[in-house]
Amino acid sequence: MFERVEVFYRPASVREAVRLLAGGKGRARIVAGGTDLVVDGDPTARALIDITHSGLAYIRKQGGGCAIGAATTMAELEESRTILALGGGILARAAATCGSIQIRGVATVGGNLANGSPAADLVTPLLVLDAVVVVADAKGRRKLPIAEYLAARGTKGLRQSLLVEVTAPRPLGRRCGWSFQKLGRTALDISVVNVAAGLQVDGAGRIQWARVALGAVAPTAIRAGATEENLQGRTLDAEAIAQAAEGVMREVSPISDVRASAAYRREMCRVLTRRALEECAAQAGCAL
Amino acid sequence: MKTMELRVTVNGQPRKWSIGPGDLLLDVLRREGFFGVKRGCEKGECGSCTVLVDGRAVNSCLMFAAKVQGCEVLTIEGLADGDRLDPIQGAFLDHGAAQCGFCTPGMILAAKWLLDKNPHPSEDEVREAMAGVLCRCTGYIKPVEAVLAAAKQPAKRATRKREPAGVAR
Numbered sequence: 001m002f003e004r005v006e007v008f009y010r011p012a013s014v015r016e017a018v019r020l021l022a023g024g025k026g027r028a029r030i031v032a033g034g035t036d037l038v039v040d041g042d043p044t045a046r047a048l049i050d051i052t053h054s055g056l057a058y059i060r061k062q063g064g065g066c067a068i069g070a071a072t073t074m075a076e077l078e079e080s081r082t083i084l085a086l087g088g089g090i091l092a093r094a095a096a097t098c099g100s101i102q103i104r105g106v107a108t109v110g111g112n113l114a115n116g117s118p119a120a121d122l123v124t125p126l127l128v129l130d131a132v133v134v135v136a137d138a139k140g141r142r143k144l145p146i147a148e149y150l151a152a153r154g155t156k157g158l159r160q161s162l163l164v165e166v167t168a169p170r171p172l173g174r175r176c177g178w179s180f181q182k183l184g185r186t187a188l189d190i191s192v193v194n195v196a197a198g199l200q201v202d203g204a205g206r207i208q209w210a211r212v213a214l215g216a217v218a219p220t221a222i223r224a225g226a227t228e229e230n231l232q233g234r235t236l237d238a239e240a241i242a243q244a245a246e247g248v249m250r251e252v253s254p255i256s257d258v259r260a261s262a263a264y265r266r267e268m269c270r271v272l273t274r275r276a277l278e279e280c281a282a283q284a285g286c287a288l
Numbered sequence: 289m290k291t292m293e294l295r296v297t298v299n300g301q302p303r304k305w306s307i308g309p310g311d312l313l314l315d316v317l318r319r320e321g322f323f324g325v326k327r328g329c330e331k332g333e334c335g336s337c338t339v340l341v342d343g344r345a346v347n348s349c350l351m352f353a354a355k356v357q358g359c360e361v362l363t364i365e366g367l368a369d370g371d372r373l374d375p376i377q378g379a380f381l382d383h384g385a386a387q388c389g390f391c392t393p394g395m396i397l398a399a400k401w402l403l404d405k406n407p408h409p410s411e412d413e414v415r416e417a418m419a420g421v422l423c424r425c426t427g428y429i430k431p432v433e434a435v436l437a438a439a440k441q442p443a444k445r446a447t448r449k450r451e452p453a454g455v456a457r
Contacts, residue, residue, distance in 0.1 A: 001310075001312075002308075002309075002310025002311075002312075002352075003289065003310060004310070005308070005309045005310030006290045006309060007290065007292075007309050008292060008310070008352065008354035010345045010354075010357070031352060031355075033350075034350055034351055034352055034355070035332055035347075035350050038332075038350045038351075039311065039331050039332060039350065045310070048310065048352060050355060052355070099420070100335060100347075100420020100421075101345055101398065101401065101402075101416070101417055101419075101420055101421055102332065102335060102420045103336055103347070103350075103420065104397070105346060106346055106347060106350075106351070106439065157357050170395035187419060188419055188420065242414070257363055
């Protein structure tokens with residue numbers, strides 16, 4: 001499958017990795033855990049650039065939020081105190097669902113994003129956490145809000161770049177709730193649908209801030225912008241949750257595939273959004 | 289085909305192999321005679337090819353061999369200490385926790401990863417650790433019991449003798 005690969009690089013820095021990528025004439029492939037690249041195969045690859053020795057495996061506290069190096073593994077995310085404390089630990093929970101221990105020990109946050117699967121489990125929590133993606137190329141580093149990164153991934157502008165870091169700002173603190181919900185065929189399977197949510201209420205139980213993100217139901221994971229707007233300012237109660245859960249069904253564009261039909265996915269968007277918002281409400285101290 | 293040199297320690301022995309830059313660890317290990325590393329789905333789903341790389345359980349079918357440069361790889365062949373079986377191997381024997389045996393090396397190595405990290409796991413933790421190894425004879429209860437037993441009585445099983453057996457390929 002990779003018989004035509006001519007060279008395997010292990011760059012010791014981001015600078016070197018970026019230089020190798022630029023010199024690869026479009027036939028160099030970044031490899032971290034390899035769990036997507038190897039399964040997908042790539043007969044056009046002539047060079048492999050292993051970025052797991054490039055200083056990109058770290059989780060740092062940063063201004064109340066955190067910075068996560070692209071080569072950080074799912075296992076490291078799951079167990080990190082910093083990640084468990086961030087936004088109710090939704091990113092750690094999502095990482096813990098990314099396949100078996102054999103996969104989670106090597107699969108990375110950078111790979112989960114860069115591979116661009118609409119079902120990638122880390123993406124919905126990162127959307128809810130207002131994450132920013134840092135990419136590097138020969139010209140330097142750039143920051144992109146995660147939604148922009150998802151839209152631009154694979155375009156010419158980003159093809160020669162290396163995803164180096166994901167940052168999340170300090171999440172809101174008081175009267176907040178967070179949730180990650182995943183529906184898969186089995187405990188280890190890729191998502192049929194996944195939903196992440198976060199919200200904050202004021203002392204009267206009115207929603208001050210809301211995020212709802214859905215995965216595997218559109219070409220990329222998406223935020224349900226209209227639903228978020230409708231939640232804003234409302235009292236967080238059973239009716240608000242029911243209407244939001246109905247609302248997301250109009251914002252998604254699922255397809256039918258081997259795992260589920262479009263209609264089933266749409267219905268599950270409603271169910272998982274309801275569950276997610278109910279969990280958020282309980283954490284935020286709102287009785288339903 | 290271009291080749292490169294791979295220096296790696298396998299089951300405690302330093303090795304120097306010539307590999308292709310795109311070779312997968314599963315292919316290299318089997319080429320070098322480690323047939324306890326089983327070729328199953330080759331998609332990271334069945335776990336039959338599980339080995340430990342620096343103590344971490346990985347699917348060798350998904351790992352480029354070049355990635356283990358300078359690492360310690362443990363395959364099922366390296367688990368027993370001479371004639372003394374590892375406690376997990378002993379517990380699998382005692383519990384009859386193998387049917388056709390094809391998934392057994394992966395199960396035992398996944399269990400070793402768990403017990404090295406967490407010597408007293410709950411049944412749920414055992415099931416989660418083993419979830420990446422599929423048994424198509426459909427016997428998970430005995431392997432789970434065996435791992436729980438190995439966690440309880442390591443001293444007893446450390447003295448168990450290896451039984452003579454042919455090498456399954």
